[in-house]
Structure formats: C-alpha cells, structure tokens
Amino acid sequence: MKRKALARRPGTVNSRLIRRPIQRMFFLFLLPTFAAFCIGFLYPFLHGIYLSFCKFTTPSNAKWIWFDNYARALRDPGFRHAFWYTALVAVVSLILINVLAFTVAYLLTRGIRGSNFFRGVFFLPNLIGGIVLGYIWRLIFDALLPQSIVLVTSFGYWGLITVLCWQQVGYMMIIYIAGLMAVPEDMIEAAKIDGASGWQTLTHITIPTVMPSITICTFLTLTNSFKLFDQNMVLNEGRPFLFTATGEQIHTTEMLALNIYNTFYQNSNSRGVGQAKAVLFFILVAVIAILQFRLTHRKEVQQ
Amino acid sequence: MSQKHAVYVKPKQETWKTVVGIVLALVSVFYMMPIIVVLYNSFKTNASINLSAFALPNSETFVGFSNFVNGVMSGQYPFYQSAGYSLYITIVSTALIIVCTSMAAWYIARVDDAFSKIVYYLCVFSMIVPFQMVMYTLSRTANRLHLDTPWLIPIVYLGFGAGLAVFMFCGFVKSIPLDIEEAAAIDGCGPIRTFFSVVLPMMKPTLISVGVLEIMWVWNDYLLPYLVLDRKRFMTIPIHIEYLRGSYGHVDMGATMALIILSIVPIIIFYLTCQKHIIAGIAAGVVKG
Numbered sequence: 135m136k137r138k139a140l141a142r143r144p145g146t147v148n149s150r151l152i153r154r155p156i157q158r159m160f161f162l163f164l165l166p167t168f169a170a171f172c173i174g175f176l177y178p179f180l181h182g183i184y185l186s187f188c189k190f191t192t193p194s195n196a197k198w199i200w201f202d203n204y205a206r207a208l209r210d211p212g213f214r215h216a217f218w219y220t221a222l223v224a225v226v227s228l229i230l231i232n233v234l235a236f237t238v239a240y241l242l243t244r245g246i247r248g249s250n251f252f253r254g255v256f257f258l259p260n261l262i263g264g265i266v267l268g269y270i271w272r273l274i275f276d277a278l279l280p281q282s283i284v285l286v287t288s289f290g291y292w293g294l295i296t297v298l299c300w301q302q303v304g305y306m307m308i309i310y311i312a313g314l315m316a317v318p319e320d321m322i323e324a325a326k327i328d329g330a331s332g333w334q335t336l337t338h339i340t341i342p343t344v345m346p347s348i349t350i351c352t353f354l355t356l357t358n359s360f361k362l363f364d365q366n367m368v369l370n371e372g373r374p375f376l377f378t379a380t381g382e383q384i385h386t387t388e389m390l391a392l393n394i395y396n397t398f399y400q401n402s403n404s405r406g407v408g409q410a411k412a413v414l415f416f417i418l419v420a421v422i423a424i425l426q427f428r429l430t431h432r433k434e435v436q437q
Numbered sequence: 438m439s440q441k442h443a444v445y446v447k448p449k450q451e452t453w454k455t456v457v458g459i460v461l462a463l464v465s466v467f468y469m470m471p472i473i474v475v476l477y478n479s480f481k482t483n484a485s486i487n488l489s490a491f492a493l494p495n496s497e498t499f500v501g502f503s504n505f506v507n508g509v510m511s512g513q514y515p516f517y518q519s520a521g522y523s524l525y526i527t528i529v530s531t532a533l534i535i536v537c538t539s540m541a542a543w544y545i546a547r548v549d550d551a552f553s554k555i556v557y558y559l560c561v562f563s564m565i566v567p568f569q570m571v572m573y574t575l576s577r578t579a580n581r582l583h584l585d586t587p588w589l590i591p592i593v594y595l596g597f598g599a600g601l602a603v604f605m606f607c608g609f610v611k612s613i614p615l616d617i618e619e620a621a622a623i624d625g626c627g628p629i630r631t632f633f634s635v636v637l638p639m640m641k642p643t644l645i646s647v648g649v650l651e652i653m654w655v656w657n658d659y660l661l662p663y664l665v666l667d668r669k670r671f672m673t674i675p676i677h678i679e680y681l682r683g684s685y686g687h688v689d690m691g692a693t694m695a696l697i698i699l700s701i702v703p704i705i706i707f708y709l710t711c712q713k714h715i716i717a718g719i720a721a722g723v724v725k726g
Contacts, residue, residue: 147547151622157548159628167541167599168556174596175563178574246458255465261704263657265675269682270471277490312720361567364659394569416570423565
C-alpha cells in the first residue's frame with residue numbers, strides 16, 4: 135500500500151501550477167526543518183560514526199585509531215553482560231506484557247460495565263515519564279522489600295519487569311482493543327451458530343485476525359526494552375556491582391543504554407569506546423526495526 | 438451491536454460479566470496503588486514517611502498542603518522554575534515541530550525532486566536511530582551553537598524529532614487530492630496562502646496525532662535536556678525529580694512526594710481532556726506503522 139503511494143505517476147502534480155511556485159519557497163518551507171535536522175540529527179550522527187574510530191576526551195583532540203574502540207567494546211565484560219541482561223529483560227517482559235495486555239483487551243471488548251474507566255486506569259501509567267515512574271516504584275519497593283532494591287540483583291531484575299509491565303500493558307492494550315474491534319462481528323456470530331465454543335472462537339477466529347496487532351506489539355515491546363534507559367537508571371542504577379576475578383567491575387542490573395551512558399560519562403578516557411558501543415547499539419536496534427518492517431508488510435500483502 | 442447480541446446472551450453469561458467486572462475493579466485499585474501511596478504520603482510528616490510509608494495519614498501525621506508549599510517554593514532551585522521551563526519547552530517545541538515539519542512535508546510531497554526524496558529517506562532513517570547514538574555529539578553541537586538554553590532548545594527538538602513528524606505528515610499529504618490545491622492556485626492563491634488556508638486545515642487529524650506524540654515525548658524527556666541544558670541554571674521537571682532522587686535521604690521526603698504528585702497532575706489533566714485523540718492517535722499511528 136505504501137509503495138503505491140510513493141510511486142506517483144509522473145505528471146500527476148501540475149508543474150506550473152503547483153510544483154514550481156512551492157519550489158521557489160524552498161527557504162520558507164523546507165529549509166528551517168532541514169537546517170534543524172542537520173543540527174539535531176545528521177551532523178551528530180555522522181560525527182558520532184567518525185568519533186567511534188577515534189581516541190578522544192573532547193572532539194578537538196580526536197586521534198584516528200581504526201577499530202580499537204570496537205575491539206575494546208566487544209571485549210568489555212560489562213558490555214557483554216549488559217547485552218545478555220537486556221535480552222533477558224526484553225524476552226520476559228515481551229511475553230508478560232503481551233499476554234496481560236491481550237487478556238485485558240479481550241475482557242474489555244466483551245461489553246463489561248465500566249470498560250472505559252478500566253481502559254483509562256490501565257493506560258494512565260504509560261503517560262508518566264520514565265524518571266517519575268521509576269522513582270515512584272523505587273519508593274514503593276524500598277518501603278516494601280526487606281532490603282533495598284539496589285542491593286539485590288534479583289530484586290532489580292523483577293523490579294524492572296514489574297515497572298515495564300505496569301507502564302506498557304495499557305499501551306499494548308489500546309492496540310489490541312483496536313485490533314479486536316476490527317474482528318468482523320458476523321464471523322464470530324457464524325462461528326457461534328455453527329456451535330463453536332468461546333475458546334474455539336478465540337483461537338480459530340479472533341487470534342488469527344488480530345495477528346497484525348500481535349506482530350506490532352511484539353516488536354514495540356522488544357524495541358522499548360532494548361532502548362530502556364530512564365527506568366533502569368532511576369530504579370536500580372545498574373546496582374549491585376560485582377567484581378570479576380580479573381578485577382573488572384560488572385554492573386549486574388545494567389542494560390545496554392545505561393552501560394553506554396556510563397561508559398561515556400563516568401570516565402572521559404573511555405569516550406571512544408562509548409561511541410563505538412553506541413554504534414553497535416544503533417546497528418542492533420536498526421536490525422530489529424528492519425525486521426519488524428519486513429514482517430508487518432509481508433502480513434499486509436497476505437491480507 | 439448490543440441488540441444483535443441480546444439474541445444469544447444468556448443470563449448465565451451476564452453473571453460472568455459481573456464477576457469479571459468486580460475482579461477488574463480490584464485489579465484497577467492495585468494498579469493505581471503506587472500513585473495512591475505517593476499521594477497520601479504527600480500529606481504526611483517526614484518522620485512518618487520514613488517510619489511507615491504505607492500507613493494512612495492520621496491526625497498526628499497529617500500536615501495538610503505544607504509539603505506542597507515547601508516543595509514548590511523553597512530549596513536551592515524552586516520547583517516552580519523547573520515546571521515553568523518544562524511547560525515552555527514543551528509548548529514551544531511542539532508548536533515549532535508541527536508548523537515546520539508540516540510545511541516541510543508538503544514541500545517534500547508536492548515538489549518530489551531528488552533533494553526532497555533524500556530528505557524524506559533521511560527522516561525515515563532517523564526514526565530508527567536510538568538517542569544514545571548521537572547523545573554526545575548532539576550535546577556538543579548544541580553547546581557550540583549556544584542552543585543550550587530553554588529558549589533555543591526547541592530547535593534541537595525540531596531537529597531530532599523531525600523524522601517521525603515529517604514521515605507522518607508526508608503519509609497524510611499524499612492522500613490529499615491535488616484538485617483542491619490546483620483550484621486554489623487557479624483562484625490566485627500563492628503557496629503560502631494555499632498551505633495555511635487550504636492544506637493545513639485538512640491536516641487537522643494528523644496535526645493532533647503528531648501534537649499528542651510530541652507533547653508526551655518532550656514533557657517526559659530526561660536525557661536530551663539533561664545533556665544539552667546548562668544544568669546549574671536550567672532544570673525541567675524530570676531533571677528536577679532525578680536530582681531529588683540523587684540526593685535521596687538528604688532532601689525533604691514529604692516535599693518530594695508532593696512534587697511527584699504535582700508532576701503527574703498535568704499528565705492526568707492532559708489525558709482527561711485529550712483522551713479521545715490520544716487513544717485514536719495510538720491506534721491510527723500504529724496500524725499505519
């Protein structure tokens with residue numbers, strides 16, 4: 135559908151009447167956004183790639199060292215730990231969030247009284263930013279748990295999972311509700327007349343029809359977990375720390391984004407490594423995004 | 438729909454619905470518990486917050502609104518300043534993004550030359566780049582260009598947020614029939630007038646979706662303003678809250694609770710007034726994906 139919209143037939147836009155007068159207004163229409171885009175994205179992005187090949191404490195003393203930063207980043211046990219830890223958080227939260235969100239959405243589309251109110255309650259945490267939300271839970275956990283959340287690795291892990299679920303179930307629920315509303319009423323009625331049980335209707339009609347929503351939500355929760363920063367920093371700060379046999383420090387509850395941040399700003403000598411980690415992180419996130427695009431669009435074609 | 442259903446619905450199923458309704462009501466209370474606990478703690482004395490955080494305020498521990506007054510007005514960096522900067526940055530950035538990117542998207546969709554195509558694909562590309570990739574170089578660039586004040590940080594937001602907005606507006610502009618703009622041009626409208634009095638009003642649904650998305654992003658954003666702004670002089674609400682957390686134990690906990698509540702209140706008001714648009718925006722934005 136999108137490709138069709140992009141491949142405009144030549145001559146559709148009247149050149150003399152529309153295209154050229156707009157083109158003359160380039161400075162007013164496109165330039166402001168493009169200039170800001172260069173400052174806010176394009177130049178920092180390219181400069182970031184360049185700096186990932188350099189040793190530097192500030193951009194002015196950058197020295198080209200080829201792939202040393204990348205080698206150091208990949209050898210860093212803290213970074214590797216952060217990768218696997220992030221993957222573990224992502225997979226578990228993905229399953230929990232989607233199962234819970236689908237269940238709630240399914241119940242709220244059955245015509246239960248007060249559905250609108252419940253929808254609002256479940257959605258609200260999503261509007262609260264990561265910092266405030268993380269701090270609320272930090273206070274709750276500190277009052278609730280026998281030990282501080284920054285002292286026990288498992289508390290930090292399940293704390294993060296709890297916060298992620300609390301925040302995202304409502305958002306995914308909205309997407310599932312939209313998907314469930316689009317399930318044709320007559321299909322469900324036909325199934326009922328044919329004697330299908332509620333469970334059979336769910337597994338044979340409802341779930342296959344909302345498959346696009348499931349794909350979207352799966353990838354959204356996955357990217358959200360991989361990019362998670364604010365909640366991780368506020369809730370457990372990557373603590374507790376652990377020392378390996380070789381004396382290297384591992385932050386046991388630190389996810390990728392926080393690991394990159396700490397590499398940059400806790401030690402100005404490791405900024406090159408931090409930038410190399412950031413590039414690797416970008417590639418990882420980009421691969422997930424491209425995979426998502428491929429999958430969702432293939433689904434659309436099938437329909 | 439309900440009428441059609443009535444044919445099949447049996448009384449037994451109705452009780453099932455009541456039970457689920459009650460269970461959901463209980464779950465809702467638990468779901469809101471963290472916020473409720475912080476809310477009633479904001480009316481308690483410091484000592485009783487530290488002693489028993491889950492206890493409700495009683496006649497001895499209840500302090501009325503004094504935590505709120507203390508939190509907002511006092512301290513080295515009073516909260517009303519942070520709130521003011523947050524409000525200003527959110528409103529100006531969102532307005533700037535909406536106006537500039539809708540104009541840019543119209544240019545890109547209608548002119549459609551090689552340069553526009555390049556800009557469009559760069560915008561799409563920028564959507565998949567995580568902030569950590571550019572955080573160091575972006576904050577450096579912003580500092581060097583003196584964009585590190587609340588007054589000019591909207592330009593940084595426009596730059597980093599342009600991708601998604603341009604993408605969404607372009608998708609919409611391509612669905613607008615050209616005849617309307619041609620008619621306007623034949624009637625003697627220049628591009629500026631055509632855009633503002635013909636195209637922009639038609640874009641209203643997308644304007645609202647983009648606006649809601651940008652408001653939620655900018656208001657809650659922490660890392661970008663933290664790295665770009667001059668921290669000693671300017672704070673936003675998330676920076677302020679994180680600063681209070683960083684000084685855990687050394688700050689007035691009652692005031693902290695009050696400030697957390699104050700930073701949630703605008704969000705609740707925003708949700709209640711724009712509920713329909715927020716829900717529709719999420720559903721539409723995701724389905725188009």
